[in-house]
Amino acid sequence: MELFNVLTVQQARQTLSKHVIRREEETVPLLEGLNRVLSRDIVSLEEVPGFDRSTMDGYAVRARDIFGAAESLPAYVNIAGEVIMGREAAGFLEPGQAWAIPTGGMLPAGADAVVMVEYTEELDEKTIGITRPVAPGENVVRRGEDVMAGLTILTAGHRLRPQDLGLLAAVGVTRVPVLMPLKVGILSTGDELTEPNQPVPPGKVRDINSYALYGQVLEAGGMPRLYGIVEDDFDTLRNTMVQALAENDMILISGGSSVGTRDVTARVIDTLGKPGVLFHGMAIKPGKPSIGAMVDGKAVFGLPGHPVSAMVVFNLLARPFIESLDISGDLRKFPLRAVMTRNVHSATGRDDFLRVVLRRGEDGTLLAEPVLGKSGLISTMVKADGVAHLPLNKEGVEAGEWVDVWLF
Amino acid sequence: MELFNVLTVQQARQTLSKHVIRREEETVPLLEGLNRVLSRDIVSLEEVPGFDRSTMDGYAVRARDIFGAAESLPAYVNIAGEVIMGREAAGFLEPGQAWAIPTGGMLPAGADAVVMVEYTEELDEKTIGITRPVAPGENVVRRGEDVMAGLTILTAGHRLRPQDLGLLAAVGVTRVPVLMPLKVGILSTGDELTEPNQPVPPGKVRDINSYALYGQVLEAGGMPRLYGIVEDDFDTLRNTMVQALAENDMILISGGSSVGTRDVTARVIDTLGKPGVLFHGMAIKPGKPSIGAMVDGKAVFGLPGHPVSAMVVFNLLARPFIESLDISGDLRKFPLRAVMTRNVHSATGRDDFLRVVLRRGEDGTLLAEPVLGKSGLISTMVKADGVAHLPLNKEGVEAGEWVDVWLF
Structure with missing residues (x-):
């Protein structure tokens, strides 16, 4: 299999980052x-808030008035007012005064702190003793805080x-x-495909990718639209893509697992607009036969036919555009970090994405256990909690090593 | 402040787990x-798949026919057929035969493996030499695999x-x-509240919780409905709750930060149905003045008035019902794990939830840096990436310790 213009995942993302998809607001x-x-x-x-606000039930005071207050030597102040919740505290708190105030109430002008009701004792209707000092600003959310x-x-x-x-x-x-949400047209190619609502003739399998990708687009905040199964024929594919391009901001074409089909897809894309195919093939497993293209301000991605590969490549290339994230940066803002439970080989010079099941170790650490199975098997992706990333420059990971895991 | 029937978070969740909310399908x-x-x-x-399926472009064979094949000693087989993509492989592969087959094609009966085209050489139109043996099942996805x-x-x-x-x-x-999605009615109480689309009179603040909770309910897959700001008055609150209960499967009442208001909420709930209030207060920070109740098969939660507290308690108590998760189990299936960058004190005997900003350390480890600020400040929750959980039985965490973090 000859692939031309094969990029690493990072190179592919950097190439795409130079392009923008026009979006309305x-x-x-x-x-x-x-x-x-x-x-x-x-x-x-x-x-x-628009005013200094109490965080406690108690008394608004001037902190300097009760400096040095103690259980043994309470500071006595006059109850000169009461703040009503949700109303303006009209008036001015004079030196030596306290105003009763509820949690959330507005401090009267002149007050700079609140004493919790627990640290006060009522002497008579007009006087309380305060048994603890407060700092200015204590128990207060300041205006604009x-x-x-x-x-x-x-x-x-x-x-x-x-x-x-x-x-x-x-x-x-x-x-x-x-x-505006990005409108995403989804096409599946492949003569072996049949629709999920039809019986399966011998030699055929149902279209899986259209449905998994539909979910991924929705999850990312895009507006997916299915164009169904398209014949692997230059003219048919081109006609459908011209229509899908007119109606969407991005197109995902999955399938075409044979070399001939992939070439048709790439050739069709190059007739649709400029600059056309940017890369054809990525140094990645799974997902090698991927195509990235920009066509007159719209994105077109050729995704592999294997469901696991299509989902992984969607996340790496298409999802950042839909979510409006910086595609040249990290693959994901905060991946889970987990410890691999087994040695896993991977070739250096490519990014590997490995399906894993997660569980919690005794000390709370997340442990990642590889899910075995070919990348054509959708059931492995259902069994998995996510995929672990084995980076470009590593020859696999050993049991006990940390990996990034993205939940799927 | 006296709280009665105060439970730990785990006790509160276990208490709730004994109740179910009736749900239609x-x-x-x-x-x-x-x-x-x-x-x-x-x-x-x-x-x-419904048939044995090739994962490569090449030739379907019987593995035993090419046992021992090598570059120096190719095994010669007759090209006796060709599998067409998406069609039934009609016929039987006899000993000594090979059928051309594309990736995804159906193996003819009699074949048990596929040789990649790279390991074949065409001798004439009817004969190929195979330069490598294959194991039975190699390059094949078996029927039902x-x-x-x-x-x-x-x-x-x-x-x-x-x-x-x-x-x-x-x-x-x-x-x-x-x-059916859980229908969730959202009420805010508090005489200090005003609607976001109105100017703010002195002493008032806008209703934040209704909007943050609306988002949380949607995110969890529920159908939120706002009932606006309700007066802290027994009859008014009761009338609104009777209506909301009739129209929803769950009610969230937030606010009422003063002791008197909370008591009104609890008293109203107890008049609405059985069993009524299950707990009133949790050993948690923030979020202590929380109420959990079940009323004739519907859930009612009294959430704190502080936005951060309301959001944290929503996630712990209400969200599992909406997502249909087991509330008696782990707080979250796969929290992020991060290393605290600073010592943080917390009292033993309660669960603490600390707003944190995350970043990646040099070795890829996630680092959690506390966000300072009172739990009444919604801006701290916006600045934060998530909350770190400091468990019940710990007196804080030290810099370098691992914590669970939940993205918010």
Whole structure:
């Protein structure tokens, strides 16, 4: 098998990183923002909280008034007011005064700390004794301590998590500018394929990749669309791809495990637009016969026919575009780290991705046990919890060595 | 502050594990199955592949016919047929014969191995020399090797991942029985709260928790519904909860940071059904003033008012129900493991959850750096990558110690 322009995974990703897929933006209500990618920086126009706020039930005071207070020598202050939850603390706390205040209440002007109710004793209706000093700012969230006005609180390219929705609510941003999800067309090629809802004639197998890739695209935040099984014929493939390109931002073509089919795919891509095929083959196992291409601002990936290979290569090449991550950087922001339980051989000069089952060792360490089986077997990917990465420059790993594992 | 019936996190989870939330099932098309939880075991009615299948381009042979073949002494066999991709291999491979076969092609009856084309030389149109022996089964995926017929391939309670969709497609299952998503009503209480789309009057802050929890419920696969900000008044709270209970399978009430409000919440819950409040307070930081309750087959959780606390407690108590995970087991199946960069104190006798920022050390190890700041500050949760768990029985961790980290 001759492959031309074979790149390492890192080279392939760096090559792709020089290209961008054009993406529109839209504005959505905050409650529809989860997992969407911000198209612009978000600057807070307000401070949170908008006032000094008590974190305890107790009394607002001036810290200097009760300096040196002790069980044996309480500091006596006059109860001069009461803060009502959710209302403005109108008035001024004069020297020697205390105001009753609930957790979350607004400190009156003049106060700079809160004494917990546990460290006070009521002398009469108008006077309390305080048995412990407080430092200025103690038991207080200061105005703007959570968010300062004018601050960039979230940056363009960030994918919104639940806590980000909370932060946006806090500063009153109820509509958010986000990138439109990437539309991804999915094609399967291969004369041996048949649809899952049909009986399987002898010599055929069902299309697996369209469904696994559909799930992967959805999971990454893209909008998948299936184009079904396409004949390994230049004109048929080209016609379907022209249509899919018109309707999507990215195309995934999987299958075509024979050399002839792969060549057809590459030749078709090169007729679709510029610059065309960027690489054809990667130094990776599984997933060697992969194609990366850009066609007039849209991405086209030729993925291997084996389901495990297709899923691994999808994650390395296509997923970063859909999630709007920096493809030239790390393969994954925070992979799990696990200890291999066995020696595993891998050839130097290529990245190996090994299906593994994870379990917890006695001290809590994650242990990675290889799942055996050919990369054509989808059942091995179902049995696996993830894949371990054996890097380019290593001749395998030994039992006891640490590896990065990505959950799948 | 007096808390009654305070449990450890593990006790709280075990208490909850004795209760189930009634859930309906429905059948959805395979393409809508991602992240849904299976309501029944799935048994394959077919074998995959349905025939012995070549993994290489080459020649199907009987292994015994070319035993001892070598470069210096090729085994000569007659080319007696050709397997066409996707078609039945009609006929029988007789002793001394070879059939041309593509990757993915069906082995003819009589053949038991495939010789890669690289180890053959064409002598004439009808004869090839084979320069290497093969073992029986070599370069072949055997019939049923991926999936055997009658096998339970996925079990009830499993949440469908992309590869599971692929496996279901492989065996022709195009409609899947799944649990209905849990409907979750979300209420915020607290006289200090105001809606995010309104200006903030002095003394008030915006409702953060409703939005962060909305995101968490969605992320877990539930169907969230907001009931807004509810007054801390027994009758108002009760009326809203009666309505929310009628419309949902679970209710989350957050806020009510003052002691009086929490008591109102607990008293209201106890009027709604049986068994009512199961615990009130947990040995945890942050998140101590939490309430767990079951009301006539539905779950009700009182979450703390501080956003960080509410999010942590949601994950520990509510999320397992929504994801249909075993709540009595581990807190998370595969937490990240990271090394703390600093000494952190925590009291023994409670579980501590510490916001951390993660980064990769030189050898690839994940390092966890504490994020400082009060648990009332949503910005700390946005800055954090996750929370580290400092277990019940430990007095803090030292720099260099391993901790479990859950991404948030």
